[in-house]
Amino acid sequence: MAIYEWTSQVRRGILEYCILLLISKQPRYGYELVTLLDKWEPLAITEGTLYPLLRRLLKENYIESYWQESESGPPRKYYSLTVAGQLFLETISVEWKNLAQAVDDIQTYREEERT
Amino acid sequence: MSSKRQNYLNTLSDHLRKLPEEERLDAVREIESHIEEGIRNGQSEVVLLEKLGDPRQLARAFRSEHMAHRSNRSAFDLLAMVGFYCTTGLASIIVVPILATIAYGFGFSAILIFLAGILRTFGVSWIQMDLGPGYSVPTEWSMVYALIIGGMIGAIAYYSRKYLRIYLKFLSDRYRSALPANR
Numbered sequence: 001m002a003i004y005e006w007t008s009q010v011r012r013g014i015l016e017y018c019i020l021l022l023i024s025k026q027p028r029y030g031y032e033l034v035t036l037l038d039k040w041e042p043l044a045i046t047e048g049t050l051y052p053l054l055r056r057l058l059k060e061n062y063i064e065s066y067w068q069e070s071e072s073g074p075p076r077k078y079y080s081l082t083v084a085g086q087l088f089l090e091t092i093s094v095e096w097k098n099l100a101q102a103v104d105d106i107q108t109y110r111e112e113e114r115t
Numbered sequence: 116m117s118s119k120r121q122n123y124l125n126t127l128s129d130h131l132r133k134l135p136e137e138e139r140l141d142a143v144r145e146i147e148s149h150i151e152e153g154i155r156n157g158q159s160e161v162v163l164l165e166k167l168g169d170p171r172q173l174a175r176a177f178r179s180e181h182m183a184h185r186s187n188r189s190a191f192d193l194l195a196m197v198g199f200y201c202t203t204g205l206a207s208i209i210v211v212p213i214l215a216t217i218a219y220g221f222g223f224s225a226i227l228i229f230l231a232g233i234l235r236t237f238g239v240s241w242i243q244m245d246l247g248p249g250y251s252v253p254t255e256w257s258m259v260y261a262l263i264i265g266g267m268i269g270a271i272a273y274y275s276r277k278y279l280r281i282y283l284k285f286l287s288d289r290y291r292s293a294l295p296a297n298r
Contacts, residue, residue: 030145031152047149048168052176055142074151077144 011043016053017096018043020081020089023063029076030054054079062088120150120160123170130174142177199293207286211279218276225269232261 015037022028022036030051037045057063062085069075081089124143131139146167153163167173235242235257244252244260252260 029148029152031149031156035156046168047166048173048176051142051145051149051173055138055177073155074148075144076148076152077141 015043015045015049016057017089017092019050019053019057020062020085020092023079024081024086024089027066027078027080029078031076033079057085061085117160119164120147123164123167126170127174130171131177133178146173195293199289203286203289207282210282214275214279214282218272218279221268221272221275225265225272228261228265228268232258232265235261 018037019033022033028036030047033054034045034047034050037043037050054063054065058065058079061082063079064082065077065079067075067077124147127146128139128143131142134142149167150160150163154160231242231244235244235254238254242257244257246252246260
């Protein structure tokens with residue numbers, strides 16, 4: 001499997017987690033999310049991926065949206081977590097810790113075997 | 116608004132036709148807002164449009180994000196479909212035609228028998244009704260005989276039709292649950 005394909009598969013779920021995390025702090029709009037994620041290069045997301053992903057999260061009722069006029073620009077579509085989204089985020093957070101822990105364990109386990 | 120941007124939004128809108136009107140307008144409005152936001156922040160329109168990608172591609176992503184999200188499971192999805200066609204699908208090749216033939220064939224026969232009963236009662240002598248070899252049903256009993264036999268055949272037709280409907284519903288449910296988008 002090419003590294004690109006591997007990365008895109010791994011990133012898909014993680015990006016969803018990160019977007020939910022960013023939205024959980026405060027309501028955010030699409031452009032803001034792209035700009036924010038750009039700060040973490042491995043997580044940089046293209047607009048063509050972000051908007052459809054947001055739409056799916058909306059469909060699954062994890063997030064909700066509302067339009068709001070802005071003083072300095074065009075009307076923005078803000079996204080915030082629903083109650084279901086908050087629960088989902090908590091579940092993913094636990095799952096993420098477990099996964100990270102397991103991968104960590106496997107890495108050390110293999111090192112022990114070699115020595 | 117530049118014609119380039121307008122073209123982009125029009126193409127996007129065109130390719131989102133399959134979405135409900137409200138969602139389509141909302142999606143286009145959001146992308147438009149995104150471009151304006153970018154320009155206000157000093158990005159060039161060309162770069163912004165390039166980052167958004169081909170509008171047809173974007174529209175497709177909007178429509179199929181649901182499926183795309185599960186694409187790494189496509190091998191499993193395919194197997195599930197194969198499983199469905201090999202079991203339920205294969206059984207249907209036998210079950211559906213048999214039940215349908217019985218339901219409609221027997222139903223038609225039941226009606227014919229009733230008609231024959233009526234005709235024979237009123238003296239159409241070429242209609243034969245036999246209880247056994249050499250024992251013909253008396254003319255005045257024709258209607259009773261027709262009602263009993265026709266009723267039995269009609270009942271078989273009725274239940275075949277009922278079970279055919281139940282089976283077809285079961286089939287549709289199984290098919291729907293085998294589709295990747297619903298799992």
